[in-house]
Amino acid sequence: MEIYLIYKALLVLTVFLIALGVAAYATYAERKVAAFMQDRIGPDRAGPFGLLQPIADGIKMFMKEEIMPTFSNKFLFILGPSLAMMTALMATVLIPWGGDLVINGETYPLQITDINIGVLYIFGVVSIGVYGVMIGGWASNNKYSLLGAIRASSQMISYEIAMGLAIIALLMTTGTLSLREITQQQAGSLWNVVYQPLGFLIFLICAFAELNRAPFDLPECETELVGGYHTEYSSMKLGFYLFAEYINMFISSAVIATFYFGGYNIPFQEYIPVDGNVLAILQLLFFFAKVIFFIFFFMWVRWTLPRFRYDQLMGLGWKVLIPLAIFNIIATAVLMYALGKV
Amino acid sequence: MQLTNRKKVVAKKEMTFAEKLYLPAIANGMSITFKHLFKKKATIKYPEQLRPIAAVYRGQHVLKRDENGAERCTACGLCAVACPAEAITMESAERKKGEEHLYREEKYAAKYEINMLRCIFCGLCEEACPKEAIFLTDRLAPADFKRGEFVFGKDKLVEDIDRPIDLSGRQTQAVLEFKKDKTKAHNQTWADKQKLLNTKKHH
Numbered sequence: 044m045e046i047y048l049i050y051k052a053l054l055v056l057t058v059f060l061i062a063l064g065v066a067a068y069a070t071y072a073e074r075k076v077a078a079f080m081q082d083r084i085g086p087d088r089a090g091p092f093g094l095l096q097p098i099a100d101g102i103k104m105f106m107k108e109e110i111m112p113t114f115s116n117k118f119l120f121i122l123g124p125s126l127a128m129m130t131a132l133m134a135t136v137l138i139p140w141g142g143d144l145v146i147n148g149e150t151y152p153l154q155i156t157d158i159n160i161g162v163l164y165i166f167g168v169v170s171i172g173v174y175g176v177m178i179g180g181w182a183s184n185n186k187y188s189l190l191g192a193i194r195a196s197s198q199m200i201s202y203e204i205a206m207g208l209a210i211i212a213l214l215m216t217t218g219t220l221s222l223r224e225i226t227q228q229q230a231g232s233l234w235n236v237v238y239q240p241l242g243f244l245i246f247l248i249c250a251f252a253e254l255n256r257a258p259f260d261l262p263e264c265e266t267e268l269v270g271g272y273h274t275e276y277s278s279m280k281l282g283f284y285l286f287a288e289y290i291n292m293f294i295s296s297a298v299i300a301t302f303y304f305g306g307y308n309i310p311f312q313e314y315i316p317v318d319g320n321v322l323a324i325l326q327l328l329f330f331f332a333k334v335i336f337f338i339f340f341f342m343w344v345r346w347t348l349p350r351f352r353y354d355q356l357m358g359l360g361w362k363v364l365i366p367l368a369i370f371n372i373i374a375t376a377v378l379m380y381a382l383g384k385v
Numbered sequence: 386m387q388l389t390n391r392k393k394v395v396a397k398k399e400m401t402f403a404e405k406l407y408l409p410a411i412a413n414g415m416s417i418t419f420k421h422l423f424k425k426k427a428t429i430k431y432p433e434q435l436r437p438i439a440a441v442y443r444g445q446h447v448l449k450r451d452e453n454g455a456e457r458c459t460a461c462g463l464c465a466v467a468c469p470a471e472a473i474t475m476e477s478a479e480r481k482k483g484e485e486h487l488y489r490e491e492k493y494a495a496k497y498e499i500n501m502l503r504c505i506f507c508g509l510c511e512e513a514c515p516k517e518a519i520f521l522t523d524r525l526a527p528a529d530f531k532r533g534e535f536v537f538g539k540d541k542l543v544e545d546i547d548r549p550i551d552l553s554g555r556q557t558q559a560v561l562e563f564k565k566d567k568t569k570a571h572n573q574t575w576a577d578k579q580k581l582l583n584t585k586k587h588h
Contacts, residue, residue: 080418084428347418348411 046149054155058135066289067097069338073289076342104282112275116182123179124276124283130172131290137161138297139223141307141327144320153307153327154223161222162210165298166203169253172291173199176255176262179284180272191271194353195262198252201360202259206249208368209242212375213302216384226306231313236303241371243303245364250295252360254288257345261353296337297330304333440554443506443521446499447550448543451489456543457518458497459490467513472503490516497542501526501535520552 071086071093078085086093111117141153158164173196180192216238217225229235236243252259263271273284300306307330309315315322351359379385403409429436449457460477478495480488487493504526510519529535544550563569567577 076422079422079426082421082424082427084426084430087430343415343418347414 050151051155054153055136058138058140058155059132062132062135062290062293063286065293065334065338066286067101069289069292070100070285071097072338073342073345076339077346080343080346101282104279107278109278109280110275112184114184115275116184119178119182120275121280123175123182124280124287125175126178127172127175127287128283128290130168130175131287131294133168134165134291134294134298137165137222138294138301139226139306140330142319142323144323146320152223153323157221157223160220162214162220162225165222166207166210169291170199170203172287175284175287176272179276183272183275185275187269188272188274191262191268191274194268195255195272198255198259198261198356198360201357202249202252202364205245205360205364205368206253208365208372209239209245209249210302212242212368212371213239213246215372215375215379222301222306226301226308229305230308234303234305239303239371239375241367242375243299245368245371246302247299248359248364250299251341251344252356254291254295254341256288256292256341258348258351259356260345260350261356292338292341293334296334296341299337300330300333306330438523440557441560442523443508443511445501445522445524445526446504446510446537446542447520447522447524447552448494448497448539449518449520449552450544450546450549453486453489454546455485455487455489456493457489457516458494459492459516459518460494460497461492461515463513463515464510464519467509468504469507469509470503470505472500472505473510474498474500494539497539499537499542501537502532520550520555522550522552523554524550 074096075085075093077083086096089095089099111120136155137158139152139154139157144151144153176195176199177192180188180190180195183189213225213235214220217228217235219225219228225235251257255262262268263273268274273281276284307326309326309329312322312326315325317325451457460475462475462477465471465473465475474496475494475498476496477492480491480493506521508521511521526535526537564572567573567581573581
């Protein structure tokens with residue numbers, strides 16, 4: 044039992060560090076991908092290929108002067124970025140990173156915890172993320188920050204509905220809310236994206252909006268809102284907001300991979316002639332490959348598509364995605380009934 | 386009335402279903418950005434890598450010395466007259482006895498200033514100079530924080546006597562050909578002018 048607790052604590056720490064590491068290097072990757080897509084080279088001065096750039100950026104963030112607006116609410120001003128960062132990290136708890144490790148007859152799952160309402164938990168945590176943005180924008184006591192925060196929260200709330208509806212269709216086919224079971228169902232069979240192509244598309248679009256990333260990065264569009272909800276933030280508090288965004292991207296990629304792309308399963312893994320533990324490690328690596336692909340995909344889209352106008356954003360969310368998601372639920376239900384799956 | 390044939394009738398036609406989906410257009414755009422990942426980069430890594438420049442590149446000026454180390458400039462002021470940006474000013478002085486090793490001609494520039502903020506690096510001063518004294522070089526005029534520093538005096542313009550600036554790169558075939566052409570007033574000595582006048586009289 045003690046070993047088990049130590050193992051869990053170690054796993055939490057590892058996942059925490061990996062999330063931070065991936066987020067740090069996502070900033071580097073973002074700049075590199077952007078540069079390459081624009082026929083540039085990108086950061087290449089700090090270390091070989093600029094690989095120490097995230098560390099340099101981190102040091103810079105810490106060395107910056109910390110400015111607190113005079114008329115801001117000090118407590119809320121600090122709570123905002125803390126909340127954004129905390130909620131971003133909380134969602135890592137449920138991701139199944141790989142199969143089980145068996146050492147001396149004891150099983151060590153590569154997942155911090157599996158709760159039977161996992162999907163709901165993730166949605167709950169993501170929803171709290173809105174508060175980080177909203178509180179930060181409001182506490183800044185600046186109209187641009189407030190406008191950015193209002194945009195962010197209304198956008199997130201609108202797209203959460205379509206996202207939830209897309210997930211409902213997925214839950215109808217899988218019949219479970221546990222991420223582990225959703226993953227295991229996809230072992231040796233077709234991935235969920237084959238059964239839910241429309242649902243996946245809706246989920247993906249909503250994920251972009253939830254992450255406040257281009258083409259839905261209205262909350263922080265510099266041309267209209269100076270810097271969006273983090274206009275007044277400086278130093279590492281700003282760093283927390285930016286960092287939380289990249290952690291969220293990491294988590295979203297992991298969630299998309301788990302829900303729709305077979306989680307940690309490798310296609311035809313039952314034919315790979317290796318020991319269970321080695322397979323678990325391979326699965327872990329394969330899962331990370333999927334996650335990194337989706338992170339790249341997020342960046343790819345960001346440097347391709349222009350930003351939406353605000354009314355277009357709301358129009359797409361309410362008038363297109365929600366009806367489409369409802370249609371998807373009905374179509375799934377009809378198909379399942381017709382095929383005798385209910 | 387139709388003035389040109391460039392007129393285009395803009396039809397606001399209904400979008401087809403495929404167009405309304407936007408997904409084909411998005412896929413098309415993404416394939417374009419993906420192709421750019423592998424394209425040759427336009428970046429030149431500056432301090433290590435230099436952009437190739439022309440042999441006759443027009444950078445910071447130099448006032449040349451002759452083979453004995455005397456300044457070639459005679460303060461005739463033709464460069465200042467030729468300068469379209471009015472960046473050049475000078476003050477002349479008479480050469481004293483015993484200064485023959487310093488100045489080639491009897492008159493020299495006691496003060497010679499180029500305002501590098503006004504200069505447009507057109508090279509007309511180099512073209513105007515009858516003494517081959519001023520040249521533009523492949524050096525870049527350095528940046529500074531104060532405007533006053535950009536008025537370059539003789540201290541910055543006259544070449545170092547021990548480290549003459551190599552201009553052989555500028556003496557391209559075309560330049561050498563031009564210098565030989567005595568019909569160009571620029572290349573004429575007094576004797577050439579007399580000769581040309583005589584030939585004109587004959588005709």
